[in-house]
Amino acid sequence: MKLGHDDIKEMFPEYLKGDLPEKIKNDVEVHLKDCQDCRGELSFITELVNIDVPDPGDLFWKTLPHRVKGAVEKKRDSRFSLKILLFKQLPVAATIAVLFFLIFTYAKKEEMPELNPFFKDPFTVSVLxxxxxxxxxxxxxxxxxxxxxxxxxxxxxxxxxxxxxxxxxxxxxxxxxxxxxxxxxxxxx
Amino acid sequence: MKDDITLIKRYISGDEEAVEELVMKYQKQVYAFAYRMTNNIEEAKDLTQETFIRAIKGLRGFRMEASFKTWLYRIAKNTNLNHIRQNRHHKEIKLEKPTIGNQRGALSAIIDKEKKDHIKKGLDELPARQRLSIILRAYEGLSCSETSKVMGCSEGAVKAHYHNAVKRLREILKEKGYEIRP
Structure with a gap:
């Protein structure tokens, strides 16, 4: 199959990178010998690719992975999680509630109003x-x-x-x- | 460098170090893309970090059969376009005044620098899709198929955007009096 101008131009990025298969690369080079327009476009793409990107510095490259990791962890910690609520906070709350209930029932049974947070006896030792x-x-x-x-x-x-x-x-x-x-x-x- | 999918699986199973390895592998490409989209070092640095944070946060939703590189570029594209949209009045690329030195070849270096600045300026003036197609195809070296996935359009549309972008940039240079000799 003979490659047209547009097909050849489409392949310039791969041609410059050296990613084309040998046969297609040869076809491109044969075409370029005879086609001034395609040679002009290849020169332009070469100019384009040669525009450098300024280096932000070693510090940026070295710290970026750590900063990304830290930012992701921070966002994850601050976000509401049903899993954390169910597996970490609810058991603690339930334990506190059970302890509270036991103290309340014991205080009621033993008639120790000073231990009962719901019963305020004016004659307890603490209020005299x-x-x-x-x-x-x-x-x-x-x-x-x-x-x-x-x-x-x-x-x-x-x-x-x-x-x-x-x-x-x-x-x-x-x-x-x-x-x-x-x-x-x-x-x- | 380890395989992307292995790193992603390690992160999902709780290994936080895998994040750092993924960032190290792609940080230069994502930064170069952001710089070419914005033409500003500081903005490119911030956008690189933002792209990775978004990518890592969404990693659990990544389909393993897709290419991580294409997926990451897609996030980078969205992050950069959002930023450009929010800062519509972003500064124009100022062409530096040439300073004539005494060194040999100084004149050709100045002309070369000016030409590159005009290309950058021309690139900045292109419609977003044309700019994206040329950055992804020519600079980032993505194939036509990969570019279409990143841009979310057909391969035919990518070819058309790329062709129009190159044509427009060549016209801009011609208008400024630069001849690109084959």
Whole structure:
């Protein structure tokens, strides 16, 4: 098959690169000997190909692969991923939720309101204010109470009074008790 | 250099180093293409990086039976054309004023430099498809079939764009008074 002008011109990039099969290369060269127009176009393509591209420098070539890798990793990390959500974040969230539930149920069972975040007991230790207690008050707190004081407290707390015992005494018994108390007062007991 | 498909498979299976090898293999070609599209070193550097980032991000969607080189050029083409479209008012190539030196052959060097600048300027003025066809065919050495895949058109259309581009550039040089002797 005889090659026409257009076919020959089409092959110039490959011809210049040396990529043509030997037979076709010979055909091109035979055609070029007789065709001034095609020789002119080949010269032009040669000029075109010889226009250099400025070198951006070694630093650019050496750093580009690393920069591309870094940029791709960064973009991948910042993007929403269902896979990461399902396999990394959801199990953590589920573990936290289970722990929270266990603490809540334990606190409820043991009646430990300080561990229960949903129940705010105003009388828990943490909410009491000790700021008005001075050093003088410490013995009052630490010293053991006397029998009477204990009695008073128990009377207050348990709605029980020793005066109730007087009510059950007869007038004679009350009279003798009165005399005994008067005697003790005179003696200074 | 390792086979492209092997490198892609390594990356997909989690080997991040394969990315660096792929970039190293094609960085010069992608940069040269970007420079010829923009005629600006800094823009070409940025566009080279952008092309690779887009390519690596889309690597999982790459069909293994296709040519990675053609696929990469296609991404480079889209990245460069988008950039050119967004910067429509991009600067004109300024032809440097010739400085006459005393060296032997200085005059012919100046003429040669001027001629190259006119070719660059002419290339820049060509319609995008004609410019692409000449860059991919003549500079990047892609075959007609590969160029058609990158440009997303038929081989016949590539031949027509290439032929018109060469014709127009030769006319531009002729108008400027440069004779290309066979």
């Amino acid at each position: 204010d000790y700021s008005d207690i001075t050093e003088k008050d410490i013995p009052l707190i630490t010293d053991p109470l006397t029998i009477d004081e204990l009695y008073l407290h128990s009377e207050d707390l348990m709605e029980y009074s020793y005066y109730m015992e007087f009510a059950s005494l007869s007038s004679r018994e009350l009279g003798s008790l009165y005399e005994a108390l008067n005697r003790e007062q005179q003696i200074g007991g």
